[in-house]
Amino acid sequence: MSQGKRIVLASRPHGEPTSANFRLEDYTPPAPGAGEVLLRTIWLSLDPYMRGRMNDGPSYAAPVPVNGVMEGGTVSEVIASNNPGFAKGDIVLSRAGWQTHALSDGKGLAKIDPKIAPISTAVGVLGMPGMTAYTGLLEIGKPQPGETVVVAGASGAVGSAVGQIAKIKGARAVGIAGGKDKCDYVTRELGFDACLDHRDPDLAAKLKEACPKGIDVYFENVGGAVFEAVYPQLNAFARVPVCGLIAHYNDREARAPKWASSIMFAILTKRLTFRGFIVSDFAAMHGDFLRDMSQWVREGKVKYKEFVTEGLDSAPEAFMGLLKGANFGKQLVRVGPDKA
Amino acid sequence: MSQGKRIVLASRPHGEPTSANFRLEDYTPPAPGAGEVLLRTIWLSLDPYMRGRMNDGPSYAAPVPVNGVMEGGTVSEVIASNNPGFAKGDIVLSRAGWQTHALSDGKGLAKIDPKIAPISTAVGVLGMPGMTAYTGLLEIGKPQPGETVVVAGASGAVGSAVGQIAKIKGARAVGIAGGKDKCDYVTRELGFDACLDHRDPDLAAKLKEACPKGIDVYFENVGGAVFEAVYPQLNAFARVPVCGLIAHYNDREARAPKWASSIMFAILTKRLTFRGFIVSDFAAMHGDFLRDMSQWVREGKVKYKEFVTEGLDSAPEAFMGLLKGANFGKQLVRVGPDKA
Numbered sequence: 001m002s003q004g005k006r007i008v009l010a011s012r013p014h015g016e017p018t019s020a021n022f023r024l025e026d027y028t029p030p031a032p033g034a035g036e037v038l039l040r041t042i043w044l045s046l047d048p049y050m051r052g053r054m055n056d057g058p059s060y061a062a063p064v065p066v067n068g069v070m071e072g073g074t075v076s077e078v079i080a081s082n083n084p085g086f087a088k089g090d091i092v093l094s095r096a097g098w099q100t101h102a103l104s105d106g107k108g109l110a111k112i113d114p115k116i117a118p119i120s121t122a123v124g125v126l127g128m129p130g131m132t133a134y135t136g137l138l139e140i141g142k143p144q145p146g147e148t149v150v151v152a153g154a155s156g157a158v159g160s161a162v163g164q165i166a167k168i169k170g171a172r173a174v175g176i177a178g179g180k181d182k183c184d185y186v187t188r189e190l191g192f193d194a195c196l197d198h199r200d201p202d203l204a205a206k207l208k209e210a211c212p213k214g215i216d217v218y219f220e221n222v223g224g225a226v227f228e229a230v231y232p233q234l235n236a237f238a239r240v241p242v243c244g245l246i247a248h249y250n251d252r253e254a255r256a257p258k259w260a261s262s263i264m265f266a267i268l269t270k271r272l273t274f275r276g277f278i279v280s281d282f283a284a285m286h287g288d289f290l291r292d293m294s295q296w297v298r299e300g301k302v303k304y305k306e307f308v309t310e311g312l313d314s315a316p317e318a319f320m321g322l323l324k325g326a327n328f329g330k331q332l333v334r335v336g337p338d339k340a
Numbered sequence: 341m342s343q344g345k346r347i348v349l350a351s352r353p354h355g356e357p358t359s360a361n362f363r364l365e366d367y368t369p370p371a372p373g374a375g376e377v378l379l380r381t382i383w384l385s386l387d388p389y390m391r392g393r394m395n396d397g398p399s400y401a402a403p404v405p406v407n408g409v410m411e412g413g414t415v416s417e418v419i420a421s422n423n424p425g426f427a428k429g430d431i432v433l434s435r436a437g438w439q440t441h442a443l444s445d446g447k448g449l450a451k452i453d454p455k456i457a458p459i460s461t462a463v464g465v466l467g468m469p470g471m472t473a474y475t476g477l478l479e480i481g482k483p484q485p486g487e488t489v490v491v492a493g494a495s496g497a498v499g500s501a502v503g504q505i506a507k508i509k510g511a512r513a514v515g516i517a518g519g520k521d522k523c524d525y526v527t528r529e530l531g532f533d534a535c536l537d538h539r540d541p542d543l544a545a546k547l548k549e550a551c552p553k554g555i556d557v558y559f560e561n562v563g564g565a566v567f568e569a570v571y572p573q574l575n576a577f578a579r580v581p582v583c584g585l586i587a588h589y590n591d592r593e594a595r596a597p598k599w600a601s602s603i604m605f606a607i608l609t610k611r612l613t614f615r616g617f618i619v620s621d622f623a624a625m626h627g628d629f630l631r632d633m634s635q636w637v638r639e640g641k642v643k644y645k646e647f648v649t650e651g652l653d654s655a656p657e658a659f660m661g662l663l664k665g666a667n668f669g670k671q672l673v674r675v676g677p678d679k680a
Contacts, residue, residue, distance in 0.1 A: 059609045060576070220604065227600050236400070242608045248601045260567050261588045263603055264560070267616040268582045269399045274614040276607040 004029040005312050006099030009064045013054055016250045017323070021054065022070070022316040029101035037086045037109075039076035039094055039102045040340060044312070044333040045123035046072065046319050047157070048221075051249040060278055070098035070315075073123045075112060077340065086111075093122045098315050100335055117297065119338070124157055124330040125297060125304040128279055131289045132243055133161035135282035137219060138169075140241035140275050145170030147216035150207070152226045154195055155182040155305070157330035158243065161293075162219045163192045164302045171217070174210045176203075176226055178325040185328075190303055198222075204229040214238075223247040231263075234272060242276040249323065305329030344369040345652050346439030349404045353394055356590045357663070361394065362410070362656040369441035377426045377449075379416035379434055379442045380680060384652070384673040385463035386412065386659050387497070388561075391589040400618055410438035410655075413463045415452060417680065426451075433462045438655050440675055457637065459678070464497055464670040465637060465644040468619055471629045472583055473501035475622035477559055478509075480581035480615045485510030487556035490547070492566045494535055495522040495645070497670035498583065501633075502559045503532045504642045511557070514550045516543075516566055518665040525668070530643055538562075544569040554578075563587040571603075574610060582616040589663065645669030 003026055010023035032038045053064045053071050064071055074096040078086045083106045086092070093110040096102035112122045124130065143149050149166035153159035154175025163173035163186070175186040175195040183195035194210040196203060207215075207229050214235035220227065224247025234240070266272060296302040307329040309318040315333045322331050343366055350363040372378045393404045393411050404411055414436040418426045423446045426432065433450040436442035452462045464470065483489050489506035493499035494515025503513035503526070515526040515535040523535035534550040536543060547555075547569050554575035560567065564587025574580070606612060636642040647669040649658040655673045662671050 060611070223601060223604055227604070231600070242604060245601065245604055245608055248605065251601060260571070260603065261563060261585065261591060263600065264563055264567070264582060264585055264614075265588065267614050268585055269616065271400070271616040271618060271621060272614075273616075274604075274607050274612075276609065276611040276613075278611060281611060 002029075003027075004099060004101040006069050006097075007312065007315055008067050008069055009054060011066060012056060013250075017051070017054060017316075017320055019316055019320075024313060027099075030103060032080050032082050032103055035083050036103050036105055037078050037083050038080040039074075039092065039096050039104055040079045041074045041076050041096055041100050041102070041312075041335040042091070042338060043075040043120050043123060044072050044098060044315060044335050045074065045127070046315065046322050046331040046333060047129065048244055048246045048249065048322065050319065051246075051323060071095065072097050073128060074102075074335070075119050075122050076102070077336075079340065091119050093127065098312065100312055116294065120306060120332055121297070121304070123332070124306065125161060125302060126290065126293055129157035129330060130161050130293050130302075130304075131282070131286065132279040133158045133165060133219075134289045134293060135279060135285050136241040136243050136277055137162050137165050137217070139282060139285070140273070140277060141166075141217040141219060141239050143169050143171035143217050146172070148172045148174060148211045148213055149217040149219065150174045150176065150211065150215050150230055151219040152176040152198065152222040153246070153325075154186045154190075154192060155328055157304070158221055159219070160186070160190055160304065160329075161302060164190055164296070166217070167191055167193075168296065168301055172211075174207070174215075176207075176222075182328055185305070189305075198226055204232075207233060217241075220244070221246065231266065234266065234270060236270045238270065238272050240272060240274045242274060243278070246323065306332055308332045308334050310334050342369075343367075344439060344441040346409050346437075347652065347655055348407050348409055349394060351406060352396060353590070357391070357394060357656075357660055359656055359660075364653060367439075370443060372420050372422050372443055375423050376443050376445055377418050377423050378420040379414075379432065379436050379444055380419045381414045381416050381436055381440050381442070381652075381675040382431070382678060383415040383460050383463060384412050384438060384655060384675050385414065385467070386655065386662050386671040386673060387469065388584055388586045388589065388662065390659065391586075391663060411435065412437050413468060414442075414675070415459050415462050416442070417676075419680065431459055433467065438652065440652055456634065460646060460670075460672055461637070461644070463672070464646065465501060465642060466630065466633055469497035469670060470501050470633050470642075470644075471622070471626065472619040473498045473505060473559075474629045474633060475619060475625050476581035476583050476617055477502050477505050477557070479622060479625070480613070480617060481506075481557040481559055481579050483509050483511035483557050486512070488512045488514060488551045488553055489557040489559065490514045490516065490551065490555050490570055491559040492516040492538065492562040493586070493665075494526045494530075494532060495668055497644070498561055499559070500526070500530055500644065500669075501642060504530055504636070506557070507531055507533075508636065508641055512551075514547070514555075516547075516562075522668055525645070529645075538566055544572075547573060557581075560584070561586065571606065574606065574612060576610045578610065578612050580612065580614045582614060583618070586663065646672055648672045648674050650674050 151162040186195040221244035223245035418430040491502040526535040561584035563585035
């Protein structure tokens with residue numbers, strides 16, 4: 001057995017994570033016990049939610065313990081199996097985390113058929129980010145033909161799918177992204193009707209131009225200045241699916257509820273719906289998602305872009321870049337080759 | 341024709357309304373033209389939303405113009421008719437406003453059958469307040485058996501119906517009201533499981549005791565300190581129908597959206613649904629509402645209380661009292677006798 005590597009949470013970040021919060025360790029991957037499989041990581045997915053797992057405190061999932069392996073979805077190969085459900089060579093979707101090898105009892109593993117699509121899409125457009133876009137937009141946002149949908153992170157894994165699905169449903173899609181290159185990609189390659197740079201000091205005015213009939217669906221995955229620009233432009237009966245708040249993940253200040261009257265007044269007078277969701281809330285839609293999204297990808301109606309860094313060692317730096325918007329597309333770490 | 345009286349908006353309030361914002365005028369009720377009816381007001385309904393109509397500025401309804409008659413729902417008698425749809429002596433639900441007489445072309449009038457229930461209920465438990473409770477609770481709040489529903493203004497027209505309907509649906513009902521007398525009424529007469537005094541400095545702690553399994557539905561009609569006590573105790577997947585914010589109607593400060601991260605984090609991590617509504621959004625449910633609520637009132641499952649002041653002149657004082665929580669039950673002004 002080759003030597004394994006893993007990245008653990010060395011300490012909890014205060015505000016922005018730094019490389020000191022991560023520690024690379026060598027370890028000897030254990031042999032699988034009865035009913036277990038040994039997995040070799042091929043792709044590690046990096047996603048904004050991981051920042052939340054680095055904090056102690058109440059959220060929808062338990063935090064990663066200090067000195068624990070960082071969590072994450074992976075595309076992995078079964079390299080040894082004592083489980084009748086899995087054979088050596090099977091490619092599986094797993095939550096093996098930031099490490100080269102992991103044991104599993106088979107629960108929660110899903111086999112990936114490499115013939116259907118590149119296996120990396122199982123953690124991207126055909127995986128959790130794609131399904132987050134699909135379920136949040138269609139179940140909560142419910143875009144109608146002719147309505148206007150706004151989404152930030154428009155060149156990223158979730159945002160790019162949100163806007164493209166909005167277009168498929170006949171809505172106007174307005175993206176927000178960081179910089180001209182990303183915006184050009186979003187409009188020219190992905191077919192959004194407009195894309196604005198969130199660094200633009202006139203974001204609110206630009207948004208008003210891009211959304212002359214106001215905003216009917218705001219797919220919230222960033223918060224911060226983007227939300228503040230969007231918020232006054234929400235139409236009556238607008239829907240706001242909330243799946244992320246990346247602008248606030250590094251916030252350190254206390255968040256007291258002394259602010260309520262403004263948002264509550266808008267919710268009341270405009271009859272807004274704000275609803276938080278985690279993709280797992282819509283697990284029952286997984287079949288619909290896979291059917292629709294696979295077809296849209298095949299037909300070229302949904303395009304995706306991957307941003308790959310090489311080697312497990314690259315994960316902390318890549319993750320810190322993701323939080324700062326340095327990525328351009330679905331962020332992946334190539335941990336091992338497709339075939340060992 | 342007898343002399344008429346009306347109350348107009350003399351000036352827009354800054355903060356809390358004062359008697360200087362209202363002016364009582366004498367006028368001569370006009371004779372009805374072709375197709376018109378002349379109405380004599382019997383009951384005038386006073387409701388918190390009227391405070392919003394006194395302001396200039398964007399909301400879901402146009403403001404009352406300065407020197408215009410104050411708006412309001414009434415139970416009125418047709419005393420002269422040139423409209424084939426209405427006969428002299430008909431009792432109708434109208435939006436005649438704060439005046440003794442009004443003309444109508446018949447549009448928007450609904451006949452009231454005095455045999456079914458006391459006619460005042462047409463602006464109370466069987467009218468807009470009752471339907472606000474019914475639609476907001478059932479369509480947005482969706483209380484499930486065993487869940488906990490919290491509502492403020494629990495002795496008032498809307499809140500009292502919310503809690504009683506929650507009980508009918510098998511939920512635990514916790515009310516919030518101003519003072520011991522109201523709270524006793526809410527628990528002993530209306531059958532809520534608990535009622536807390538919103539003036540209690542330990543409201544949050546008392547609420548925690550009264551809601552040991554957290555809060556699944558918060559029917560928001562007040563905002564302010566009550567919302568702040570409720571907010572941290574909302575369970576995952578809680579629903580917050582927002583139909584009023586009486587604690588803020590007199591607010592004078594600007595309400596900038598610089599507060600967002602706290603509420604958005606709770607919406608995200610607890611997967612909350614906040615949704616504003618106006619009862620007219622659910623007009624299609626009017627038949628269901630009347631059927632269910634009439635039956636519940638007949639069966640004694642929904643009780644109601646009226647708080648009556650005498651004479652149109654009493655309306656401004658009564659309305660200012662309503663905003664301060666001085667009322668106890670559905671607030672009505674007896675403008676004229678049942679039979680002239």
